[in-house]
Amino acid sequence: MIRDELLDAVRDAMATLGVEPLPPAVVVERPANREHGDWSTNAALVCQKIAARNPRELGQALADVLSADPPPHVESLDIAGPGFVNFRLASTWLYDVLAAVITEGQDGYGRLDLGQGKRVNVEFVSANPTGPLHAGHGRWAAYGDSLCRILARCGYVPHAETYINDRGVQIQRLGESLAARKAGQEPPTEDHYMGDYIAEWAQEMPDGVDPAEWGMQRALDDQRQALAAMHVAFDTWSSERASVEAGHLESALQRLRDGGFVYEQDGATWLRTTDFGDDKDRVLIKSDGDATYLLPDIGYHENKYERGDLIIDVLGADHHGYVARMRAALQALGHAPEDYEAIIGQNVTLMRDGAEVRLSKRAGTMIEVRDLVDEVGPDVARFAYLLQSIDTSQTIDIDVLKAEASENPVYYVQYAHARVHSIGRMAAERGIDRVPFDQIDLGTLVHERELELLRQLSTLPETVESACRDRAPQKITTWVRELAAAFHGFYRDCPILRTDVAPELQQARLWLVEASRIGLAIGLDLLGVDAPEEM
């Protein structure tokens, strides 16, 4: 990587100036403004105190040392602003990028080994089996699935998992709600389920079945279909009931007792989560003898470590108070705090007809994931979900997604991919074959559009790394949109198959198109969005 070569050169040069070792804050990065060069380093700024020198003066000294024996591709060096040293590179460095994309290919380019095979269990969606998935669940589905794809590309071994709370009062209430509707009555209390789907399902429900069991299976079928429609697949659907029957609850409780973290008070059994930073202790077993939801959850999480060295829970904002107690419980069971990670996703607000649609399974109105996916398709839905950070609340206006379908950002990216394949088809029609890459004269690629495309491709590895480290799929979304923009600009200004294009240039551009295809396909794949050859 050019970046590492430049940093090594900076390190050597700073050593000759008496600064050794180089502080880790010293980086080689891309200036936000291209006029500042291709790469720059903040070494002089970071080291000014160590070296006891004015940063501009130190920067000048650094530039002088580097100029005496320039790193590869470096054409010129200058010092700018408060003391940045800027590198201007010959476009040969971008030809190396093109070669890397082509030789490493769709499978290898931007594939990293951050994880070194570490297993990561990612739990997401985990909706109660009491109704259809609403559009808010769609966000966790799109996010979790994309995160798993990014983790896999970075050398982790992800395991996508979802949890079914098929045990407890909410299932009973579902059954009672269905039974009441079937009998033509209102559900008995406000804590029962009111949605339109209850009435529909009550009509479907055969006589003589257990309403609770039947309703839960009905809800699960519905959820499975919705997730399939979104193209989200799980490695494991974990059942709370099965987990408890397997003894996970008891074994966790026993180990917590053995560790001395459990005590009795007011007739209830408590876990001393305050030992691990929670703000109050938590009840494991109520005074009536029933376990709270927390205890089976602890047993389940403990069991998840069989399927991952690191556990990630993707949770809605309404669960953020849950994180401290779960982390505390897992620490009490001997797990390091960094082996449990909770990602708190903020809420989704859906707009339709200019008004907010309330997302509640118990209220009468809701929008199901299936409705959204049916209306706009899985690609539009997923791309929309992954357009922004999970840390911010999101507003999705269904009317906008539908009305602007043709101008939707996902089509902008997919169109770029389809154009690539269109070029391939046209080339085949005209009998134009690509000659082997090692016979190409890359020096013909001098157009700013071509170079910009290569610059964008060069940033994929660091973008993937950043998206993985920050658990931030939206960085991939942004990147692939920028790549599509670079490709569309190139396509517009740089003819490839036209008869007036010189053969050497045509060949180089065909390989650049192939590199673009690889980049677009990787980006879309990491988002779980289809990369169509025709639209």
Added chain:
RNA sequence: GCGUCCGUAGUUCAAUCGGAUAGAGCAACAGGCUUCGAACCUGUAAGUUGGGGGUUCGAGUCCCUCCGGGCGCACCA
């Protein structure tokens, strides 16, 4: 009240673990197809990054404080 996530162009959002002149889409306005797909391209306009203070060579980003919003604060799940 306590905790937590936010507040960036008319709007929806970006912004490389603190970098230089804060960028895109949509909407608005003005242009661009006789050779490959116009679902595209080019340009114009649009900002006191909620207010104030601090740390730093450098703050949208970190700290404090105030304002505004979401979500929590059960022997519910």
